[in-house]
Amino acid sequence: MTLDITVRGSAEQRYPAERAIVSIAAAVEGPDRQQVFQDAVAIHEPLVSQLRDLVGLHAVGQWSSDQVRVFSHRPWDAGGKRAPMVHVARVQVEAEFTDFERLSGFLDFWSGTDGVEVGGIAWDVGVKSRRTYEAEVRKAAVDDAVAKAQSYANAVRRGKVMAVQLADPGMLTNSGESAAGLPMLAKAGFAESSDGGPQLDLTPSEIVIHVDVDARFVAE
Numbered sequence: 001m002t003l004d005i006t007v008r009g010s011a012e013q014r015y016p017a018e019r020a021i022v023s024i025a026a027a028v029e030g031p032d033r034q035q036v037f038q039d040a041v042a043i044h045e046p047l048v049s050q051l052r053d054l055v056g057l058h059a060v061g062q063w064s065s066d067q068v069r070v071f072s073h074r075p076w077d078a079g080g081k082r083a084p085m086v087h088v089a090r091v092q093v094e095a096e097f098t099d100f101e102r103l104s105g106f107l108d109f110w111s112g113t114d115g116v117e118v119g120g121i122a123w124d125v126g127v128k129s130r131r132t133y134e135a136e137v138r139k140a141a142v143d144d145a146v147a148k149a150q151s152y153a154n155a156v157r158r159g160k161v162m163a164v165q166l167a168d169p170g171m172l173t174n175s176g177e178s179a180a181g182l183p184m185l186a187k188a189g190f191a192e193s194s195d196g197g198p199q200l201d202l203t204p205s206e207i208v209i210h211v212d213v214d215a216r217f218v219a220e
Helices: 033-056 100-110 127-155
Strands: 003-015 019-030 060-073 086-097 116-124 161-167 186-192 198-204 207-219
Touching: 003 127, 019 033, 019 100, 033 060, 033 086, 033 100, 086 100, 100 116, 100 198, 127 161, 127 207
Parallel strands: none
Antiparallel strands: 003 207, 019 086, 019 116, 060 086, 161 207, 186 198
């Protein structure tokens, strides 16, 4: 009588970050609605001009600026009364950097500019690299499943296992979801610049790629 064995294999590897997705916005507020919009555009123009230059230097792979918000609100003052109307204009920009040294310089400059908000950085490997890395980790996950299944078979004095089903998590059984490889946050520090002032120094964490695979084996 054959023995059915169902296991989940897992594998995880860490890889150096290859790209950084930066969210940055020109954000201005004030009492005049038209003026705050014009001021936001005045900040936005040199920002995207610099990004175009960085594309030419192969420091930026691609960038976009496709979100604009203009809204108004009346804040409460310290006395609990409604203050005059405040108008806000935000023009969103997103850029993919592959040169982290130039990224540090870019953020060092723009984060010190009035009317600029740095929304954060998402780190990742390249698209082609991710496919290659996931294939490597997936093979390791299958190897882990085989080793687990053989260990079970050995424990009950059965022979060599043979795979009869392989599936992504949840497709073979009603198991939980797998953990995906996620972009990691950066560790930000400060290094002394040549003029003695602090200079932004970004050191991204390694990117974790995790793969789970469900497998069913039989053993004689």
